[in-house]
Amino acid sequence: MKQTTKHIIKTANLSIGYASKKEVNTIASNLNIELESGNLVCLLGKNGIGKSTLLRTLTKVQPVLEGEVFINDKKLEDLTNPDLAKTLSLVLTERLPDSSLTVYELVALGRQPFTNWIGYLTTNDLQIIQASFEQTNTQHLMQKKCFELSDGQLQKVMVARALAQNTPIIVLDEPTAHLDLHHTINTFTLLKKLAKDFNKTIIVSTHEINLALQIADELWLMSPSKFTAGKTEDLIENNNLNQLFDSKLISFNKSLKQFTINNS
Numbered sequence: 001m002k003q004t005t006k007h008i009i010k011t012a013n014l015s016i017g018y019a020s021k022k023e024v025n026t027i028a029s030n031l032n033i034e035l036e037s038g039n040l041v042c043l044l045g046k047n048g049i050g051k052s053t054l055l056r057t058l059t060k061v062q063p064v065l066e067g068e069v070f071i072n073d074k075k076l077e078d079l080t081n082p083d084l085a086k087t088l089s090l091v092l093t094e095r096l097p098d099s100s101l102t103v104y105e106l107v108a109l110g111r112q113p114f115t116n117w118i119g120y121l122t123t124n125d126l127q128i129i130q131a132s133f134e135q136t137n138t139q140h141l142m143q144k145k146c147f148e149l150s151d152g153q154l155q156k157v158m159v160a161r162a163l164a165q166n167t168p169i170i171v172l173d174e175p176t177a178h179l180d181l182h183h184t185i186n187t188f189t190l191l192k193k194l195a196k197d198f199n200k201t202i203i204v205s206t207h208e209i210n211l212a213l214q215i216a217d218e219l220w221l222m223s224p225s226k227f228t229a230g231k232t233e234d235l236i237e238n239n240n241l242n243q244l245f246d247s248k249l250i251s252f253n254k255s256l257k258q259f260t261i262n263n264s
């Protein structure tokens, strides 16, 4: 019997972008993505190419322009918000409105899709919250108010909140933009471990290209002319990375597996 591959995320002729009454601004079209669970995917592309737009579309934060998104073979548009909250968690770049919530309360809110209507936390919920703090090394921030956090601390706490949601899919938009090298590597290592050990599907947009090349199972490369998805080693082998930047300044060095500055 023919074995069919089950894709946790799939798109069919997806177009993403922005529609107003006056005009439609298509950012990318004809995206046919097929992703199996348990992979860490890094989404790469230059500023303004459409990474956030793609992540927001895949997670129903903004509508598709055309085509379909399927999560576990179900149409994204048919998933209710409670269903979606049990399936995927999202770490976006927008700063929270100043809130007097404590960090503990913010992370505990990640359990909301699973708690009853009064938000009663079970022993299991409390254990998951505790583990989320430990995995992100943010225990020392628990009692702080959210508005007291630095940008980098807040980013780590938002990852903890996503972990507390404990969903099979985690989508993160530039989660390390404010982190130093040590915390950036910590975060990527944690994401890799979650994919490998817990079969989570993790999609991260990032400008940390050299790190992504070392750690990602798959890359999604966005450039004005095309979208390329594939296994990291295959894309390196096929020189696909050069599509990212139309630049005389840098080029991808296949043997070093990184971008290097061109000699003038």
Ligand SMILES: Nc1ncnc2c1ncn2[C@@H]1O[C@H](COP(=O)(O)OP(=O)(O)OP(=O)(O)O)[C@@H](O)[C@H]1O
Residues within 6 Å of the ligand: 018, 025, 027, 045, 046, 047, 048, 049, 050, 051, 052, 053, 054
């Ligand atoms: N709310 C919006 N309405 C209209 N256009 C938008 C909106 N948000 C973003 N855009 C446009 O969509 C394009 C893609 O933006 P997007 O934020 O997805 O890029 P990005 O790859 O995430 O960029 P960066 O790496 O700089 O964060 C840009 O041209 C941007 O100006």
